[in-house]
Amino acid sequence: MTDTESIPVKMARSYLKAGLIHSAQIDLTWRCPLACRHCYLGGTLCGEMTTEQVVKIIHELRELGAIGLGFSGGEVFLRSDVIEIFREARRCGFDIRVKTSGVGAGAGELMQLAAMTPSRVDISLYSDIPEVHDAVVRRPGAFAKSLKAILLLQESGANVAAILTLLKGFCDNAEAATLGLRKRGVKLVGFNTYRAYNCQGWAERDLAVDDSALEYQLLAIPGRPRPRFVRPDDPLCMGVAIGIYVRPDGTVQPCVSLGVHAGSLLETSLAELWNDSPVLKYYRNLRRKDLSGCAECGDRTWCGYCPARAYNETGDPTKPVPDMCQATRFRKSVLERQGAA
Numbered sequence: 001m002t003d004t005e006s007i008p009v010k011m012a013r014s015y016l017k018a019g020l021i022h023s024a025q026i027d028l029t030w031r032c033p034l035a036c037r038h039c040y041l042g043g044t045l046c047g048e049m050t051t052e053q054v055v056k057i058i059h060e061l062r063e064l065g066a067i068g069l070g071f072s073g074g075e076v077f078l079r080s081d082v083i084e085i086f087r088e089a090r091r092c093g094f095d096i097r098v099k100t101s102g103v104g105a106g107a108g109e110l111m112q113l114a115a116m117t118p119s120r121v122d123i124s125l126y127s128d129i130p131e132v133h134d135a136v137v138r139r140p141g142a143f144a145k146s147l148k149a150i151l152l153l154q155e156s157g158a159n160v161a162a163i164l165t166l167l168k169g170f171c172d173n174a175e176a177a178t179l180g181l182r183k184r185g186v187k188l189v190g191f192n193t194y195r196a197y198n199c200q201g202w203a204e205r206d207l208a209v210d211d212s213a214l215e216y217q218l219l220a221i222p223g224r225p226r227p228r229f230v231r232p233d234d235p236l237c238m239g240v241a242i243g244i245y246v247r248p249d250g251t252v253q254p255c256v257s258l259g260v261h262a263g264s265l266l267e268t269s270l271a272e273l274w275n276d277s278p279v280l281k282y283y284r285n286l287r288r289k290d291l292s293g294c295a296e297c298g299d300r301t302w303c304g305y306c307p308a309r310a311y312n313e314t315g316d317p318t319k320p321v322p323d324m325c326q327a328t329r330f331r332k333s334v335l336e337r338q339g340a341a
Contacts, residue, residue: 012238012242015065015242016235016238016241016242018065020064020065020066020242021061021064021065021066021242021243021244021270021274022065022066022067022068022242022243023066023067023068023069023070023242023243024061024066024068024069024070024243024244024245024246025069025070025071025072025243025244025245025246025255025256026054026057026069026070026071026072026245026246027071027072027073027074027245027246027247027248027256028048028054028071028072028073028074028076028079028082028085028248029048029073029074029075029076029078029079029248030044030045030046030073030074030248031045031073031074031075031078032073032074032075032078032101033075033078033101033103033104033139034075034101034103034137034138034139034142035137035138035139036126036136036137036138037136037137037138037167037207038136038165038167038194038207040257041074046247046248046249046251047248047249048079048248048249049248049249049250049266051081051084051085053250053265053266054085055085055088056265057246057250057265057270058085058088058089058092058094059092060265060269060270060271061094061270062092062093062094063271064270064271064274066094067093067094067095068094068095068097068119068243069089069094069095069096069097070096070097070098070099071085071086071089071096071097071098071099072098072099072100072256073099073100073248074248075100075101075103075104076098076099076100077100077102077103077104077105077106077109078104082109083109083112083113086098086112086113086116086118087112087116090116090117095119096116096118096119097118097119097120097121097122098113098118098120098121098122099121099122099124099163100121100122100123100124100149101123101124101137101142101145101146102123102145102146102148102149102150103139103142103145103146103149104145105149107152110149110152110153110156111152111156113153113158114153114156114157114158115156117158118158118159119159120159120160120161121153121158121159121160121161122160122161122163122190123146123149123150123153123160123161123162123163124146124163124165124192125143125146125147125162125163125164125165125181126164126165126167126170126171127143127164127170127171127177127180128171128176128177128178128179128180128181128183128184129143129171129180130143130144131143132170132171133146133171135170136167136170136171146162147184147186150162150186151185151186154185154186154187159188160188161188161189161190162181162186162188162189162190163189163190163191163192164177164178164181164189164190164191164192164217165191165192165193165194166191166193166194166209166213166214166217167194167207167209168206168207168208168209168210169206169207170207172209172210172213173213173216174191174213174214174216174217174220175216177189178216178220189220191217191220193214193217194207194208194209211330214330215334218331218334218335219334219335229301230288230300230301230303231288232287232288232289232295233287233288233289234287234288235284235286235287235288236286236287236288236290236291236305236307236317236318237255237283237286237305237306237307237308239255240254240255240258240283240284240286240307240308241283241284243255244262244274244280245258246265249264249266250264250265250266251263251264251265252264252265252270252273252277252280254279254280254283254284254308255308257306257308257309257312258283258307258308258311258312258317259312260279260283260311261279262277262279262280263277263279283307283317286307286317286318288300288305290318291305291318291320292316292318292319292320293320294320297325299325299328299329299332302328302331302332303324303325303328304327304328304331305320305324306324309321309324310324
């Protein structure tokens with residue numbers, strides 16, 4: 001193992017050193033035409049910023065040096081101004097990424113998005129079998145609409161991926177689902193890993209698949225994890241250290257999974273929040289050396305530690321969660337066994 005870093009990692013470290021924002025995720029709405037069984041929002045709604053307020057944040061991000069901007073929801077295409085917002089982000093030079101179900105997006109909107117050359121459009125799927133997917137999202141015909149959006153974006157030249165989430169009792173065979181989607185014309189398949197945060201009454205054990213179901217998924221990931229040097233002064237989470245999350249109502253959090261509020265961009269400028277918010281500064285300054293009992297762990301070079309998950313389950317972002325440690329050991333064993341390390 002050598003202490004080498006990719007260009008994106010080196011860039012991230014340069015942003016970290018300069019104390020700048022590299023990227024942000026903005027949820028444009030929490031409204032959604034679906035009712036997914038595992039949705040972490042659980043039907044929650046909040047107010048939504050106006051077009052002008054969103055555009056103001058885009059400009060503030062650019063002034064602070066950010067280059068990456070993700071848009072998500074809810075379902076982003078439920079906003080009538082979504083193309084206008086995307087277009088303004090691209091005009092400002094942002095590399096944009098869009099997460100959507102594709103349901104409710106018109107063909108014209110999808111073609112306009114494709115023409116903006118987003119770095120990626122991720123469309124969520126839960127199976128290659130229409131009836132199974134529709135049972136997860138609890139909307140008949142949803143699979144057909146999502147697949148149609150994927151194929152249209154592909155034909156328009158966009159970098160679009162079907163993002164599969166394996167769920168126990170619905171779809172737990174990543175290889176079969178991937179092959180099934182490719183037979184339907186989908187060129188790029190990616191994966192999410194299910195996490196149960198504030199789900200609609202479902203405990204994690206109810207929907208989380210077994211480790212054996214995750215092995216193909218792990219090996220199929222481009223740029224799969226490899227052991228790396230872990231420095232005591234490395235950020236506990238690089239995403240939190242150089243990024244932010246903005247809710248539809250303008251509330252800022254360190255990340256989408258960490259429901260700790262840092263303030264509102266409708267009341268305070270982004271520069272003030274980034275530089276002065278005690279919440280953002282605290283999470284931005286967390287380092288590997290702050291972890292409880294991890295310094296001597298033999299698996300630490302494989303660890304994808306998540307302070308949000310630790311906080312959500314223990315109330316302490318520096319307290320390791322047992323199943324995170326188990327996931328680290330699983331990842332290490334699979335990749336070493338396959339000679340991927």
